[in-house]
Amino acid sequence: MAILDSSLLDPTTLLVGGVLSLSMLWWLSTRRPSGLPPGPGPALPVIGHLHLLSSDPRATFRAWRRQYGDVFSLYMGGRLVVVLNGLPVIKEALVKMADVFSHRPHMFTSDRISESKGLVFSSGSVWKENRKTALEILRELGMGKNVLAENIKEEITHYIRAIEEHKGAPLDLSELTTVSISNNICGIIFGKRFEYDDPLFLEYLNTVNQNLKFLNGTAAVNFLPFLDKLPGDLFNVKKVLNNVKFVEDSLLLSQVEGHQKVHSEHAEPDFIHSYLRQLNKQRDSGKDTSLSERDLVKTTGDLFLAGTETTSTTIAWALLFFLHHPEVQDKCYKELCDVIGTGRLPSMQDKPEMTYLEATTMEVLRKGEIAPFAVQHSTPHDVTFQGYVIPQDAVILPNLDSVLLDKETWGDPDNFRPERFIGLDGKIVKPEGFIPFSIGRRVCLGESLARMELFLYLSTLIQRFRFLPPEQETLPPLEGVMGITYCPKSYKIRAIPRE
Numbered sequence: 298m299a300i301l302d303s304s305l306l307d308p309t310t311l312l313v314g315g316v317l318s319l320s321m322l323w324w325l326s327t328r329r330p331s332g333l334p335p336g337p338g339p340a341l342p343v344i345g346h347l348h349l350l351s352s353d354p355r356a357t358f359r360a361w362r363r364q365y366g367d368v369f370s371l372y373m374g375g376r377l378v379v380v381l382n383g384l385p386v387i388k389e390a391l392v393k394m395a396d397v398f399s400h401r402p403h404m405f406t407s408d409r410i411s412e413s414k415g416l417v418f419s420s421g422s423v424w425k426e427n428r429k430t431a432l433e434i435l436r437e438l439g440m441g442k443n444v445l446a447e448n449i450k451e452e453i454t455h456y457i458r459a460i461e462e463h464k465g466a467p468l469d470l471s472e473l474t475t476v477s478i479s480n481n482i483c484g485i486i487f488g489k490r491f492e493y494d495d496p497l498f499l500e501y502l503n504t505v506n507q508n509l510k511f512l513n514g515t516a517a518v519n520f521l522p523f524l525d526k527l528p529g530d531l532f533n534v535k536k537v538l539n540n541v542k543f544v545e546d547s548l549l550l551s552q553v554e555g556h557q558k559v560h561s562e563h564a565e566p567d568f569i570h571s572y573l574r575q576l577n578k579q580r581d582s583g584k585d586t587s588l589s590e591r592d593l594v595k596t597t598g599d600l601f602l603a604g605t606e607t608t609s610t611t612i613a614w615a616l617l618f619f620l621h622h623p624e625v626q627d628k629c630y631k632e633l634c635d636v637i638g639t640g641r642l643p644s645m646q647d648k649p650e651m652t653y654l655e656a657t658t659m660e661v662l663r664k665g666e667i668a669p670f671a672v673q674h675s676t677p678h679d680v681t682f683q684g685y686v687i688p689q690d691a692v693i694l695p696n697l698d699s700v701l702l703d704k705e706t707w708g709d710p711d712n713f714r715p716e717r718f719i720g721l722d723g724k725i726v727k728p729e730g731f732i733p734f735s736i737g738r739r740v741c742l743g744e745s746l747a748r749m750e751l752f753l754y755l756s757t758l759i760q761r762f763r764f765l766p767p768e769q770e771t772l773p774p775l776e777g778v779m780g781i782t783y784c785p786k787s788y789k790i791r792a793i794p795r796e
């Protein structure tokens with residue numbers, strides 16, 4: 298008796314059987330294990346749900362929120378990503394359950410860049426001690442206080458002079474703004490500013506900029522790590538790591554070593570000297586410490602990047618909104634003339650009187666939403682949340698877009714309307730859903746510096762210039778590009794000096 302019926306060996310049966318077995322294997326390997334938050338149907342082998350996402354996934358996430366609720370999940374490559382939506386859910390995770398939701402996930406590129414040290418990509422005790430130390434030092438150096446405001450005002454005078462040199466001709470202001478804003482953070486961490494045409498400084502900023510442009514490639518490798526094994530450097534990971542090493546060795550490390558050579562109790566205060574002082578104090582006391590020279594290098598790098606890109610992107614959005622809403626620009630100018638006039642530079646003491654500019658800045662931060670998914674979070678162990686199981690090291694995205702552009706909170710979220718932040722009594726109203734800096738223990742560490750910069754830069758820009766489109770009839774599109782921040786597509790503007 299034949300063990301196998303010969304009809305089972307015919308090619309059609311084999312093909313059908315093969316396809317069925319493969320489908321079964323695929324289904325078993327990609328079905329969402331029970332307990333996970335719901336989400337889009339079966340993940341494809343290797344890529345998961347990546348094929349359903351564009352480079353700007355906000356619209357897709359809005360649709361999935363409607364379909365699956367405030368907590369949904371998807372696979373990016375083989376990696377589980379949990380998206381948190383709406384203020385109550387984000388608050389429950391990042392504030393009420395901050396102990397578990399304040400970690401960062403291990404990712405291919407960020408692990409290599411940060412070595413899990415410093416501020417932005419570290420977790421646990423390393424992050425806690427570095428964040429606490431950084432905050433103490435920044436406060437000591439005057440973050441949110443007058444000393445720092447005076448330095449920023451000094452920097453702004455260079456910036457205004459550089460813009461004036463263009464005599465109202467159309468220009469892309471982004472490079473000048475980035476260089477100037479970066480000088481503020483350089484003043485804080487290194488105790489020095491750079492000239493706008495300093496070739497080495499421009500090379501650092503261009504290198505950082507190049508890395509931001511390579512972000513899509515490195516993001517692909519984050520979710521599909523096997524891509525890094527392909528020959529060559531198709532996804533620019535090696536270039537990115539080389540760029541990081543260049544900035545680290547020639548700027549950050551050389552600054553730290555330079556500071557170490559002249560370090561004393563009485564050295565001019567800046568971030569590096571203060572950190573070294575704190576590090577020595579911990580070591581002298583014999584206490585266990587997570588602070589280290591390597592963490593100092595990584596922390597200065599984090600502050601350099603976070604302190605440059607974010608505020609300059611917000612200024613770029615503000616000027617673009619001015620072009621699209623000249624009536625808002627005019628109202629800001631009128632308020633400025635009423636409160637300050639044109640005879641002196643704006644200072645922080647003027648801020649409480651400048652309600653309309655404050656409301657406009659808040660509206661730029663809301664509508665521009667430069668960090669729509671904050672920075673990725675994760676949990677150090679499995680956790681039950683909102684009735685679902687979130688496994689250890691899943692990538693957690695606090696979807697700030699679901700709050701900043703939420704219809705229920707704002708009524709008309711898509712309109713640019715600064716008045717929404719002004720109450721009937723003429724004072725600033727800050728709805729709980731205004732969270733462009735995120736919330737919880739990982740909330741932006743530079744918020745008060747950013748707010749100070751935004752006030753001083755925007756008020757001085759409005760005082761000195763009228764901003765017009767490059768040509769009278771054509772407005773640059775109000776469109777952004779998703780990178781490390783959501784920033785406007787590059788555009789030109791005319792900065793016409795006010796008489």
Ligand code: HEM
Nearest residue numbers: 417603604607608611668671672734735739741742743747
């Ligand atoms: C308008 C400007 C800015 C916006 C909208 C912004 C927004 C954010 C957001 C959304 C996060 C992620 C929070 C989270 O993980 O949940 C963040 C983190 C961070 N920001 Fe900012 N930021 C701005 C300016 C700055 C500046 C000027 C600095 C420089 C001191 C800075 C330093 C940081 C750091 C160090 C972190 C990481 C904090 C941590 O992981 O503990 N930011 N920021």
